Amino acid sequence: MLKRIPANWILLAPGIVILLLAFVFPLGRLFIYSFYKTTSSGAIEPAFVLDQYIKFFTDTYYLEMLWRSVYVGVIVSAICLVLGYFLAYGIARTKPKYRIPLLMLIALPLLTSAVIRNFGWIIILSKKGILNEILIKLNIIHQPMELMYTVSGVIIALVHVMLPYMVLVLYAVIDGMDLNLEKAASNLGANKFKVWWYVTLPISKPGIVAGTLLVFSITLSYFITPSLVGGSQVKLMATEIEDQTIQLLNWPFASAMGVILLITMLIVTSLYKKALQSKYEGANT
């Protein structure tokens, strides 16, 4: 006799099958491929060698690219944090009836296609784009700025893509905060900035950590913006991986780059968490 399968496993079964088949298994293949060999003619040979990783780590071209990706991720996270904090704080402290419309306004870009949003940025940032036209008309600059196909342009457009994530995470924390704490602090004689620095900011720390981690993780492997705004002039890990896969058909190398990207993401995020944690514990003792 078959033992009766518990109801919850019956409910979970289709999901588990789909994820094993189309998620775990492909990622496993990717990992295995990263140890395959690419012959000089470009053919792929099953093997278990570190060729792809050695190729990556012995070439400054790729190392610089990895560094550039991490750098862009950090800068974007930092800018998003500042802008996102302003927005989240503003929404949390505004009248309740305005909160939902404002949050929807911020979430709206999140729901519209990222390709279209980057399209908008191209219209704004290009050499004869809106920004340059306006600034020249206002006599602020005389030569059009080069923003398209530069790291700065990529960062501007990426901040726009990532900002909603940051705001939503920060808002959840700031909104859940007890307003009386701020009132109590100002009753005790602290000025607005001091109240924010000593009371609001420390309490919103979990949101700051979660938000920056989220933004950094997504940015590091984000493809659309570097591809459209950066083009071939700003090579980042994500665009190079796509190139290696689609154009050069060097799947083992693309796989190895993917694994390196994932490991970089894990290392940076855990170092970041650790750094913040030790600071916190230090303050406690």
Place this chain on the structure above:
Amino acid sequence: MKNFKIVNFVNVFIYIFILAPLLVVIISSFNTAEYLVFPPQGFTFDWYHEVISKGRYTQPFWNSIKLAVVTTMIALPVGTMIAYAISRYKSRFNDVLQSFFLSPLVIPTLLLGIGLLILVSNLGVQMYFPRLLLAHVVIVIPYVVRTMIAGFAGMDKSIEQASIILGASPIKTFFLVTVPLARPALLASGFLSLVVSFDELIIALFLTGPGFNTLPMTIYSDVQFNLSTSLAAISSLIIFGTVLLGLLAVLLMGVNKKS
């Protein structure tokens, strides 16, 4: 109060920053010139007319719609079942299961794309639609699971118990009580699923080929090589469509709350 005003002042600029790219696309779409130039030369609906009547975006549009709808039809029930199992049954694996089903959100889509490309070419799966469908279901499931778990958590368990005590079997209870009560979460999940699937680009870049284009792919390639005003028009249509769909979902959820 003074600092508060500074915050608001800064925020106005940030809101402009947030809305600017979308507004720019929409404004450009009414330009009379064929290519994108600023300031606009005149006002016309011609490009919308062209986009709707002529073929360039029609087939990709329907491909994307079909993909989004079928993805939702699979991911919504599968994800709801997962969320229900995790929320309503005690199991020591629940935490692990939850992380497992949310992990496609954490792992970059880029990696999943390469992995799937390797896998389907090893297996020799040629048809583009099923390839994409499977990948989309995987990408969408975490959104559904997360939304539905939150939905079930906010639901009073004793209402379902009451149904069982009154003689409804667990399956009857699920359809007569749980599903109607979870309607707001189901609507939100369905909306997210449609939008995420409709907008997905990376998977399509990796897994599809000649003969099957999705709308984001077509737009992506036109943004690179063919910046025309009709591109702005189709983009604006997508923006309007997303906003309308979102408002519709919010409206339906609101109706449910009142009764």
Place this chain on the structure above:
Amino acid sequence: MTELQLKDIYKKFGSKVVVNKLNLTVESGEMLCLLGPSGCGKSTTLSMIAGMQTPTSGSIMLEDKELTKVAPHKRDVGLVFQNYALFPHLSVFDNVAFGLRRHGVPKSEIGDRVRASLASVQLAEFEDRFPAQLSGGQQQRVALARTLVLKPKLVLFDEPLSNLDAKLRQALGIEIRLLQKEYKFTGVFVTHDQEEAMLLGDRIAVMNGGNIVQLGTPKEVYKKPVDPFVANFIGESNLLPIANTDLGTSSETMEITILGGHKIKVIANDNNSNPSKVMIRPESIEVLVDKDIDSEKYNYLTGNVAYINYTGTSYLIGIKVEGIEKEFLVRIQNMTEDLHFSDEEAITVKWKIKDTLIY
């Protein structure tokens, strides 16, 4: 006739024992109250009878039928919830009809039965409303109608009154008793409120630590609590620690010295030769007005008034007695004349020796 029987019910969550070898028999047509503080296992016991949880071991019998093996939706047991648990998406009519439809009652019959049931809880006019449009009391009456329309033999009540305010609680409690007479069901009523238990229960089972500590009529439980826990849980009590027991003062009574050196006489009790606490109900105590001392019949205690509260129906006096940490409570009811005590004033109180209980 025995309706419901729990035999050696044992329930563990992980390593925590929640219900420990509980035995209980509920007679047909009676209302039994499970009374105890939160975490005593009363709600778990109830949900095992309803089938929401399965006992780790032991058996539940309903009219000599083993209930533990029956799926919850086939048990024909009614359950009334603390938070009403009405279906918010269904009208009052559909809420009440829900169970009938699941039991395959013919359509022609459903309308009449629903209306009759709603009429019996005075909600005949409300069948088209939705739960959100009703008050808490009305919602709970709909829940009662929804349960009783199925005419279950056994109805379980899971603190159904505790979300209501005090006045409504009493009114609905009485209504439940009347409905029981009308529908003739057997009831198990879980509560943490002793007044509710006294009002509703034919018998009360006081629970603590996963088991029943005392089972009896409200009067028995109140008059003769088996231990300080029950005494404290049901009604008010003065518990005085004993310093020294002097045995054999007389054959019928023995004299006890409590902390502070006060001597108290109690009825000799062979079962408890080494008691540690004396218990006196505040309402069995009187204030000594004349100087008549009858130490054969009464115990006396002198202290200073710490406070005196007037509640409308009674006075509550707290007395500071030397050597005793907590104020000694005296509740005086049915006063014909006003009591006048100022703070710190010396006061002597008396109570019958037979009203003095020892543990």
